[in-house]
Amino acid sequence: MKTAKEYIDSLRELNTRVYMFGEKIDNWVDHPMIRPSINCVAMTYALAQMPEYEDLMTATSNLTGHKINRFAHLHQSPEDLVKKVKMQRLLGQVTASCFQRCVGMDAFNAVFSTTYEIDEKYGTDYHERFRKFLIYVQDEDLTVDGAMTDPKGDRSKAPHDQADPDMFVHVVERREDGIVVCGAKCHQTGSINSHWHIFMPTIAMGEADKDWAVSFACPSDTDGLYMIYGRQSCDTRKLEDGKIDVGNAKFGGQEALVVLDHVFIPNEYIFLNGEYEFAGMMVERFAGYHRQSYGGCKVGVGDVLIGAAALAAEYNGVEKASAVKDKLIEMTHLNETLYSCGIACSCEGCPTKAGNYQIDLLLANVCKQNVTRFPYEIVRLAEDIAGGLMVTMPSEKDFSSNTVVGKNGETIGDVCNKFFAAKEGVSTEDRQRIMRFLENMCLGAAAVGYRTESLHGAGSPQAQRIMIARQGNIAAKKELAKRIAGITED
Ligand code: SF4
Numbered sequence: 001m002k003t004a005k006e007y008i009d010s011l012r013e014l015n016t017r018v019y020m021f022g023e024k025i026d027n028w029v030d031h032p033m034i035r036p037s038i039n040c041v042a043m044t045y046a047l048a049q050m051p052e053y054e055d056l057m058t059a060t061s062n063l064t065g066h067k068i069n070r071f072a073h074l075h076q077s078p079e080d081l082v083k084k085v086k087m088q089r090l091l092g093q094v095t096a097s098c099f100q101r102c103v104g105m106d107a108f109n110a111v112f113s114t115t116y117e118i119d120e121k122y123g124t125d126y127h128e129r130f131r132k133f134l135i136y137v138q139d140e141d142l143t144v145d146g147a148m149t150d151p152k153g154d155r156s157k158a159p160h161d162q163a164d165p166d167m168f169v170h171v172v173e174r175r176e177d178g179i180v181v182c183g184a185k186c187h188q189t190g191s192i193n194s195h196w197h198i199f200m201p202t203i204a205m206g207e208a209d210k211d212w213a214v215s216f217a218c219p220s221d222t223d224g225l226y227m228i229y230g231r232q233s234c235d236t237r238k239l240e241d242g243k244i245d246v247g248n249a250k251f252g253g254q255e256a257l258v259v260l261d262h263v264f265i266p267n268e269y270i271f272l273n274g275e276y277e278f279a280g281m282m283v284e285r286f287a288g289y290h291r292q293s294y295g296g297c298k299v300g301v302g303d304v305l306i307g308a309a310a311l312a313a314e315y316n317g318v319e320k321a322s323a324v325k326d327k328l329i330e331m332t333h334l335n336e337t338l339y340s341c342g343i344a345c346s347c348e349g350c351p352t353k354a355g356n357y358q359i360d361l362l363l364a365n366v367c368k369q370n371v372t373r374f375p376y377e378i379v380r381l382a383e384d385i386a387g388g389l390m391v392t393m394p395s396e397k398d399f400s401s402n403t404v405v406g407k408n409g410e411t412i413g414d415v416c417n418k419f420f421a422a423k424e425g426v427s428t429e430d431r432q433r434i435m436r437f438l439e440n441m442c443l444g445a446a447a448v449g450y451r452t453e454s455l456h457g458a459g460s461p462q463a464q465r466i467m468i469a470r471q472g473n474i475a476a477k478k479e480l481a482k483r484i485a486g487i488t489e490d
């Protein structure tokens with residue numbers, strides 16, 4: 001397995017094309033707006049090297065028997081699924097951010113089982129190709145991005161009906177040795193800092209969409225692939241000198257528009273090519289795994305947010321107030337409810353035909369549906385406890401400024417430190433730090449991962465409601481009611 005340093009060094013060897021603010025970024029590994037997201041993924045490598053986390057962070061590959069990073073593992077049991085969620089909670093606690101590597105893990109498990117079933121029906125060899133690819137990924141300990149969300153254009157139209165066919169990734173040329181693809185994936189998590197990408201369709205498809213029913217892997221720096229970096233709220237604070245106003249100086253998430261401009265994919269990396277009726281299966285499985293994931297990662301980030309709110313209350317001298325205690329209880333209750341959903345859908349997991357384990361789809365969708373709501377309430381309570389200072393405080397440069405403003409020679413720094421002093425024994429700087437950290441998590445750069453991503457990541461709320469409707473089995477529930485009510489007719 002790679003160390004964190006080896007992972008970061010390996011990124012330097014890639015020629016990934018990255019654009020930001022209208023320009024090409026050559027040294028994207030050290031770019032202050034990108035590096036925090038690389039640090040996050042690096043933690044998935046660092047923790048795997050630590051004996052205390054070995055059980056959570058590593059697994060034994062069912063393909064090779066080698067010890068591998070759990071992020072490259074095919075889940076072999078409900079216990080593996082539970083460990084996945086616990087690993088994600090741990091990483092959320094350590095980074096207070098989206099650590100990005102899960103999309104690849106969820107893609108591995110979805111593509112592994114789906115390719116098995118395609119081969120079963122058509123006699124294709126997608127599954128064997130995928131196994132070979134995954135063994136390479138596991139042995140090299142690579143980070144692979146799982147890319148699903150197409151731009152989609154006019155939402156009322158199927159892929160083949162779009163005015164611009166590139167609104168969904170599609171095959172533009174079929175050759176003896178492979179295919180050429182065009183299109184893009186939007187708000188793609190963790191694309192720049194991944195070694196490879198796996199592309200999957202984003203919706204169920206019909207026969208006319210054959211050319212859009214495509215899944216494949218390619219290196220992130222392959223010819224024709226490039227990325228345009230996504231903005232985050234307050235992102236340019238990362239370009240400032242200080243380390244306080246940024247809120248979380250070390251870690252952050254990352255999203256980008258990933259463009260495929262006539263990219264050639266050799267046959268050995270194609271996992272779906274025209275078998276349109278399996279597009280829906282791949283989407284459903286990937287989404288199910290990623291909806292389970294949110295019962296881990298968002299809970300870990302929630303742990304840090306609850307801790308930050310409790311610290312803010314303590315610094316203000318109100319930690320003993322019953323109203324504050326009650327808010328912290330409510331935040332904990334909501335956060336642990338999300339965790340319960342993540343654990344439940346894992347415990348109820350079952351084997352796929354290919355042998356790896358899948359979560360209970362109904363419970364995974366219930367998990368994510370709750371994630372579309374509870375973090376918003378947790379954030380509201382955190383802001384309630386923190387008070388308005390988290391959005392009105394002067395900059396850290398003011399706190400250290402020597403510019404004289406007072407009649408007795410007081411500097412701007414003196415004035416800020418005087419009026420923003422908290423309870424005795426707490427430094428103004430610590431108060432500043434916790435307020436800025438709360439701002440970062442509730443409505444700054446990290447809010448991308450904690451708030452809006454909670455709503456739209458792994459599918460927007462309506463996508464889960466469709467799945468809940470499909471999996472909820474109302475007919476069986478009606479039978480239960482009929483039996484007890486003594487209704488015998490059909
Ligand atoms: Fe992982 Fe959560 Fe980020 Fe998805 S949103 S990649 S599950 S940390």
Ligand code: FE
Nearest residue numbers: 189453457458
């Ligand atoms: Fe996500």
